[in-house]
Amino acid sequence: MSTAQVTPVKAPAKPNSRVGSILRARELPVTIALIALIGLTYAANPLFLSPQGTKDLLLNATIMIILAAGQTLLIITRNIDLSVGSMLGLVAYGTGTLFVMAEGIPIWIVFVIGILFGALLGLVNGLLVTVAKVPALVITLGTLYVFRGINNWWAGGTQYFADDRPDEFGNLAVDSFLGFPIITLIAILVVAVIAVILIGTRPGRDLYAIGSDPDAAILFGIKVQKRVLVAFLANGALAGLAGVLYAARFNSVGATTGTGMELNVVAAAVVGGVAIFGGSGSVIGAGLGALLLTTITGALTALRVDKFWQQAIVGILILAAILIDRLASLRTARKLKVSNSVEGAKQEETK
Amino acid sequence: MTSTETSASLTIASTSKTLSGEPKGRTGIARWLLSRDAIMIGILLATILLFSLTIPRFASPVTVGFLLLDVIPVLLIAMPMTLIIITGEIDLSVASIAGLTSASLGVMWAAGFDMGTAIAISIGIGIVAGAFNGFLVSVVGLPSLAVTIGTLALFRGLALVVIGDNAVANFPPEFTAFFTSKIGSTGIPTVMIGVLLIVVIFGMLLHFTPFGRGLYAMGYSKEAARFVGIDIVKSKFWLYVASGGVSALAGIYWTLRYSSARSDNASGLELTVVAAVLLGGVSIFGGKGSIPGVFAGVLLIGTINYALRLGRVSDVVLIIVTGTLLIVSVITPSIGAAFKRWAHDRRIRKELPEPSGSGTPGV
Numbered sequence: 001m002s003t004a005q006v007t008p009v010k011a012p013a014k015p016n017s018r019v020g021s022i023l024r025a026r027e028l029p030v031t032i033a034l035i036a037l038i039g040l041t042y043a044a045n046p047l048f049l050s051p052q053g054t055k056d057l058l059l060n061a062t063i064m065i066i067l068a069a070g071q072t073l074l075i076i077t078r079n080i081d082l083s084v085g086s087m088l089g090l091v092a093y094g095t096g097t098l099f100v101m102a103e104g105i106p107i108w109i110v111f112v113i114g115i116l117f118g119a120l121l122g123l124v125n126g127l128l129v130t131v132a133k134v135p136a137l138v139i140t141l142g143t144l145y146v147f148r149g150i151n152n153w154w155a156g157g158t159q160y161f162a163d164d165r166p167d168e169f170g171n172l173a174v175d176s177f178l179g180f181p182i183i184t185l186i187a188i189l190v191v192a193v194i195a196v197i198l199i200g201t202r203p204g205r206d207l208y209a210i211g212s213d214p215d216a217a218i219l220f221g222i223k224v225q226k227r228v229l230v231a232f233l234a235n236g237a238l239a240g241l242a243g244v245l246y247a248a249r250f251n252s253v254g255a256t257t258g259t260g261m262e263l264n265v266v267a268a269a270v271v272g273g274v275a276i277f278g279g280s281g282s283v284i285g286a287g288l289g290a291l292l293l294t295t296i297t298g299a300l301t302a303l304r305v306d307k308f309w310q311q312a313i314v315g316i317l318i319l320a321a322i323l324i325d326r327l328a329s330l331r332t333a334r335k336l337k338v339s340n341s342v343e344g345a346k347q348e349e350t351k
Numbered sequence: 352m353t354s355t356e357t358s359a360s361l362t363i364a365s366t367s368k369t370l371s372g373e374p375k376g377r378t379g380i381a382r383w384l385l386s387r388d389a390i391m392i393g394i395l396l397a398t399i400l401l402f403s404l405t406i407p408r409f410a411s412p413v414t415v416g417f418l419l420l421d422v423i424p425v426l427l428i429a430m431p432m433t434l435i436i437i438t439g440e441i442d443l444s445v446a447s448i449a450g451l452t453s454a455s456l457g458v459m460w461a462a463g464f465d466m467g468t469a470i471a472i473s474i475g476i477g478i479v480a481g482a483f484n485g486f487l488v489s490v491v492g493l494p495s496l497a498v499t500i501g502t503l504a505l506f507r508g509l510a511l512v513v514i515g516d517n518a519v520a521n522f523p524p525e526f527t528a529f530f531t532s533k534i535g536s537t538g539i540p541t542v543m544i545g546v547l548l549i550v551v552i553f554g555m556l557l558h559f560t561p562f563g564r565g566l567y568a569m570g571y572s573k574e575a576a577r578f579v580g581i582d583i584v585k586s587k588f589w590l591y592v593a594s595g596g597v598s599a600l601a602g603i604y605w606t607l608r609y610s611s612a613r614s615d616n617a618s619g620l621e622l623t624v625v626a627a628v629l630l631g632g633v634s635i636f637g638g639k640g641s642i643p644g645v646f647a648g649v650l651l652i653g654t655i656n657y658a659l660r661l662g663r664v665s666d667v668v669l670i671i672v673t674g675t676l677l678i679v680s681v682i683t684p685s686i687g688a689a690f691k692r693w694a695h696d697r698r699i700r701k702e703l704p705e706p707s708g709s710g711t712p713g714v
Contacts, residue, residue, distance in 0.1 A: 002361075011585060027363065082622075128678065128682065132681075132682045132685050132686065133685055134681045134682060134685055135635045135681075135714060137496075137635055138629055138635050138677065138681050139678060139681070141622060141625060141626055141629075141674075141677060142626070142674040142675070142677035142678035142681075143674060143678070144622065144674065145626070145670040145671065145673045145674025145675075145676075146670075146671050146674035146675055146678070147669030148670055148674075149668050149669070149670040149672075149674060150671065151667045152665070152668050152670070153665070153671070156665075242421075259619075260618075263443070264498050266500055267500050267501070267504065270497050270500065270501075276494045276496050276497040277494060303535030305514075308508075308511040308512045308515050308516075309508065309511075309512055310508065310511075311504050311505075311507055311511055312504070312505055312508025312509050312511070312512055313503060313506075314504045314508065314509065315501050315503070315504035315505025315506070315508050316505060317503075318497070318500060319498065319501040319502070319675030320485070320502060320504065321492050322494070322497045322498060322501065323491070323493070326491070326492070326493055341626070346371075
């Protein structure tokens with residue numbers, strides 16, 4: 001299913017191809033859903049988009065956006081990382097420990113250590129998957145438990161609270177620049193950088209090739225193992241960044257921080273149009289998916305819908321996203337068939 | 352690919368003449384003793400023996416009772432999950448179905464339903480939920496991983512809608528007493544009879560019926576399965592229905608054993624079940640695995656966890672064991688396979704004559 005979806009954007013060079021490609025974009029459904037949700041909620045309750053409301057909305061989405069961006073890199077290559085919640089928990093707790101153990105440590109060093117720690121955990125996943133040639137789903141399910149167990153063992157009953165951290169660090173989640181909280185700007189920057197890498201660089205395009213058809217990618221001379229390893233490394237580093245930001249954003253970090261996040265992250269990517277079998281999707285879509293899923297909670301509260309409906313609606317959204325994706329790929333496949341046969345007929349005529 | 356095991360069992364099934372000419376591996380008992388199942392069961396027995404010798408109070412009916420009571424939900428759900436993973440699909444919504452059933456059972460009981468009726472309706476809810484999964488995966492043809500992540504959220508959400516953040520706990524004590532009762536002085540829980548019955552049913556279905564062999568074929572190659580006339584859509588649909596039904600049973604067990612119906616009952620259990628099934632030797636790519644192996648896998652995790660808990664290892668740290676076991680169990684075969692390939696290559700290189708310098712071989 002995937003090979004058909006990567007190419008068609010370029011294939012037909014019709015005059016209206018710009019409009020056509022926007023209409024066919026995989027991010028379109030999630031964008032419409034997001035605009036509709038925000039629009040409806042705003043119409044019903046204007047307070048929803050007050051400066052404070054908007055800020056909360058963005059703050060809530062920040063961590064999920066970063067994690068979904070990392071997950072996208074992996075899902076595009078037909079891999080997955082279920083251990084992100086555990087990695088985030090370990091790094092978040094590590095950040096708390098760092099501030100207590102080494103008082104007065106510069107904040108940028110904390111960020112570097114957190115990202116490196118996450119990258120190390122990602123490297124463990126990546127090595128296990130690429131060297132042992134075992135499916136990522138199984139390995140990362142294993143490391144989900146191992147990392148969480150290490151976190152439990154390390155933290156025990158200890159929790160670090162916001163008072164243990166310097167004010168400037170906590171302010172990252174309070175201060176804003178042009179209306180955007182600082183940590184959300186970091187997330188947006190991450191998405192932008194990854195989007196450029198995926199769209200315009202050789203390693204980025206290679207990831208799509210690997211996900212579309214791993215065997216063909218090998219034949220084509222792509223260093224599949226290396227690329228997948230780097231993708232795991234990058235995902236770990238992003239989970240590390242998210243862990244540090246989590247410690248800045250939330251009041252307490254402890255043994256259970258980030259538990260159960262993994263499936264929400266995958267769901268955010270899927271809602272954003274990243275196909276679970278690899279080869280297609282974009283990091284911007286995944287970011288929008290994360291924003292949509294985290295916005296629902298706030299929107300339902302603003303709409304005074306019973307909060308218990310929130311999770312059921314998330315489920316329905318995920319299913320709707322998969323269905324739309326399926327319909328779109330069926331249509332593309334049919335179009336390709338038609339255009340192929342037309343071209344075939346033309347070639348016959350010229351002979 | 353270490354596919355000898357399954358392909359061999361398929362061969363026996365079809366007894367085709369063309370394959371009889373191929374070199375045979377070990378047969379009979381020798382073959383079984385080297386199989387993944389036997390190794391799994393061996394490890395389980397060795398573990399139990401080791402703990403009985405080293406940990407005081409381990410070898411007692413009390414151990415048997417608590418250990419089995421704890422593993423029952425995982426063991427139940429692992430049965431349909433094994434069959435589903437063998438076909439190359441997955442069902443991540445099982446724990447949410449159990450949670451939804453538990454919540455509905457609680458609400459119906461609180462509303463004054465008769466217990467029998469409430470249980471029957473709860474099982475019905477599980478079956479409908481399973482059929483919904485089955486429809487989306489087999490009839491519509493959506494990827495099961497994505498679909499069941501969606502229904503995981505949906506069913507858990509419906510559980511919240513049904514019961515909110517209330518809990519129903521006033522179940523009659525005789526139900527809880529029944530679910531924790533033991534058979535005589537053996538320490539084996541009475542409900543284990545029912546659980547074993549389900550294990551046997553799924554085992555028979557998978558290993559001794561054409562339907563079961565069809566599942567292996569589907570996991571091996573979907574195209575080939577279709578060409579030999581297996582109704583993939585129907586088989587997968589009914590597997591998801593079974594998965595929903597059994598998850599409902601697990602939810603009912605959970606509710607009555609702990610005498611508590613809450614929306615978050617059994618949450619996170621889906622990954623435990625998948626881990627146990629994979630540890631039991633089922634391949635995530637499908638086409639490989641067995642019920643005895645999974646049975647041993649589930650009990651192995653349960654035994655180790657229980658023993659370490661007796662040895663005062665903190666509960667929360669124990670999940671490291673589950674994770675490590677899972678990783679080791681999937682890495683070992685692939686390291687073994689790599690070693691075999693290396694040995695094979697070396698042998699072939701020795702047997703073949705040295706390539707003559709820079710001569711261009713064949714054109």
